[in-house]
Amino acid sequence: MKTPLAVIVLAALLPLLAGEYYINLASQIVIFAVFAASINLLLGYGGLATLGHAAYLGVAAYLSAFLYLKLQLAHWAIAPLALIGTTLMAGVFGLVALRATGLGFLMLTLALSQVLWGTAYRWVAVTDGDNGLRGLARPMPFGINMNEAMPFYYFVLVIGVFAIWMMARFVSSPFGATLRGTRDQPRRMSALGYDVWLIRWITFIYAGFWGAVSGLLFVYYHKYIHPVSLSLANSAEGLLAVIAGGSGTLAGPIVGAAIVLLLKNWASAYIERWNMLLGFVFVFIVVLMPEGVVPGVKRLWQRRSASRG
Amino acid sequence: MAAALRIAGLKKSFGGLPAIADVTLEVAEGERRLIIGPNGAGKTTLFNLLTGDLSRDAGSIALFGEEVARLSTWRRCHRGLARTYQIITLFPKDTLEHNVALSLLGLSRRRWSMFGRLPASFYADAREVLARVGLEKVASRPIAEVAYGEKRRVEIAMALAQKPRVLLLDEPLAGLSREERGQLKSLIAAIPRETTVVMIEHDMDTALDLADRITVLHYGRVIVEGTRSEVVADPKTREVYLGH
Numbered sequence: 001m002k003t004p005l006a007v008i009v010l011a012a013l014l015p016l017l018a019g020e021y022y023i024n025l026a027s028q029i030v031i032f033a034v035f036a037a038s039i040n041l042l043l044g045y046g047g048l049a050t051l052g053h054a055a056y057l058g059v060a061a062y063l064s065a066f067l068y069l070k071l072q073l074a075h076w077a078i079a080p081l082a083l084i085g086t087t088l089m090a091g092v093f094g095l096v097a098l099r100a101t102g103l104g105f106l107m108l109t110l111a112l113s114q115v116l117w118g119t120a121y122r123w124v125a126v127t128d129g130d131n132g133l134r135g136l137a138r139p140m141p142f143g144i145n146m147n148e149a150m151p152f153y154y155f156v157l158v159i160g161v162f163a164i165w166m167m168a169r170f171v172s173s174p175f176g177a178t179l180r181g182t183r184d185q186p187r188r189m190s191a192l193g194y195d196v197w198l199i200r201w202i203t204f205i206y207a208g209f210w211g212a213v214s215g216l217l218f219v220y221y222h223k224y225i226h227p228v229s230l231s232l233a234n235s236a237e238g239l240l241a242v243i244a245g246g247s248g249t250l251a252g253p254i255v256g257a258a259i260v261l262l263l264k265n266w267a268s269a270y271i272e273r274w275n276m277l278l279g280f281v282f283v284f285i286v287v288l289m290p291e292g293v294v295p296g297v298k299r300l301w302q303r304r305s306a307s308r309g
Numbered sequence: 310m311a312a313a314l315r316i317a318g319l320k321k322s323f324g325g326l327p328a329i330a331d332v333t334l335e336v337a338e339g340e341r342r343l344i345i346g347p348n349g350a351g352k353t354t355l356f357n358l359l360t361g362d363l364s365r366d367a368g369s370i371a372l373f374g375e376e377v378a379r380l381s382t383w384r385r386c387h388r389g390l391a392r393t394y395q396i397i398t399l400f401p402k403d404t405l406e407h408n409v410a411l412s413l414l415g416l417s418r419r420r421w422s423m424f425g426r427l428p429a430s431f432y433a434d435a436r437e438v439l440a441r442v443g444l445e446k447v448a449s450r451p452i453a454e455v456a457y458g459e460k461r462r463v464e465i466a467m468a469l470a471q472k473p474r475v476l477l478l479d480e481p482l483a484g485l486s487r488e489e490r491g492q493l494k495s496l497i498a499a500i501p502r503e504t505t506v507v508m509i510e511h512d513m514d515t516a517l518d519l520a521d522r523i524t525v526l527h528y529g530r531v532i533v534e535g536t537r538s539e540v541v542a543d544p545k546t547r548e549v550y551l552g553h
Binding site: 169170172173174175176177178180181184185187188189190191192193194195196 | 360361362381382383386387391392394398399400401402407411412414415416419420421422423424425426427467471
């Protein structure tokens with residue numbers, strides 16, 4: 001309990017110590033951490049590798065931008081509509097994707113998200129195609145101006161902490177225990193009286209919901225949405241963040257999100273081919289700590305303590 | 310009174326090769342039934358059909374008079390059918406008590422609780438079940454750290470925790486030492502008669518004394534059925550096991 005609290009306190013103090021660039025970077029990390037944590041529900045706790053999770057981020061963002069720009073609804077009405085719409089879509093996608101497991105599931109999630117990606121490019125009347133939807137304003141809860149980096153960061157941090165807390169409660173609940181069981185021994189779980197398919201479907205929807213929350217924060221941050229947010233690259237980046245940080249751990253996706261975004265932002269400022277560097281870093285992590293940075297560091301630390309003791 | 314288990318005309322083929330060619334059998338409530346047969350006789354396939362791990366090609370399966378052949382595995386479990394596996398399928402990173410608690414949770418509505426904690430009572434009950442199989446001292450150790458014989462007992466503890474009406478034991482004595490076999494046989498013998506037990510064994514002599522009746526399976530068919538003395542005396546049994 002001490003470590004999460006310390007991290008939250010440090011995160012809350014960050015705007016007092018850092019400039020606007022770093023505050024904005026921290027906002028992006030929190031948003032990406034929520035996205036990665038929602039993937040982790042499926043991958044880390046359910047054993048379901050997805051390559052289509054950007055669909056929920058992208059659709060929630062598109063719905064939000066569309067309702068704001070084309071129908072001129074207010075943010076307080078848009079947010080629940082976007083979340084409900086995207087979560088319902090996750091329910092339908094889950095019905096299709098969970099016809100399979102393993103590689104089949106991976107391909108179905110990829111195919112479904114690619115359909116949306118293609119639609120976002122081609123359905124110009126709704127999405128403005130390759131131009132994307134621009135001109136979105138950030139919400140102003142309690143009249144607070146969110147256009148400044150600091151208040152927006154706190155807004156994102158509060159929602160991010162709440163989201164990760166909700167996901168942590170979910171995985172440590174009896175349902176979470178059954179979800180881990182379906183990951184490790186699905187056949188045995190059926191024999192013990194568990195409806196494995198339903199457990200996976202509920203998790204799929206729950207993960208879709210938090211993916212949608214990250215999508216809302218994403219579109220508030222950028223005030224712009226482009227088809228690339230629905231792309232395979234975006235889903236893969238989330239998946240890599242989870243694997244790099246440590247799947248099946250609560251801190252893993254947060255650390256993974258920080259690694260990906262820090263590398264992207266810092267490296268891209270100095271190195272033209274920063275994607276290559278990102279690739280090398282992932283290879284390095286997977287070779288040195290195949291279980292991910294969080295469990296890997298923990299293992300190395302325990303080994304060091306044991307050799308000293 | 311309805312039989313605990315009534316199987317009629319059960320068939321299952323894999324790519325045209327019949328694993329269960331035609332099985333009809335009835336197990337009375339409270340009975341201890343031993344199913345024996347050489348390798349490839351279809352014993353485990355029969356269990357997989359009973360639990361719903363495999364879907365049948367034809368035939369019916371009734372549990373206490375209720376047709377269950379169309380039900381999914383988890384629904385059959387809720388009707389009172391539990392099983393152990395020939396190849397141990399436990400949760401190796403979790404403790405023994407967590408394994409058994411998962412088994413208890415499987416039949417509880419609490420399994421849908423998404424924001425609470427697993428009540429301590431589940432672990433207390435799990436420890437009680439583990440004490441019944443003599444594993445209370447290692448209850449908090451991970452499965453990966455206990456011996457093979459102990460894992461076999463956890464398999465049985467998980468099944469017993471659900472207080473099943475019909476318990477299917479798939480070669481529970483396989484791979485155990487003589488001493489461990491003796492312990493496990495005592496454990497099986499102590500299962501209350503409210504639970505009907507159907508047990509598979511490859512080796513005919515190992516578990517004969519545990520059974521009320523014995524069924525000999527060969528190439529997916531029942532070739533002999535009867536009491537211990539009837540089965541042992543039957544020339545077909547000798548033919549299957551000794552080849553003459």
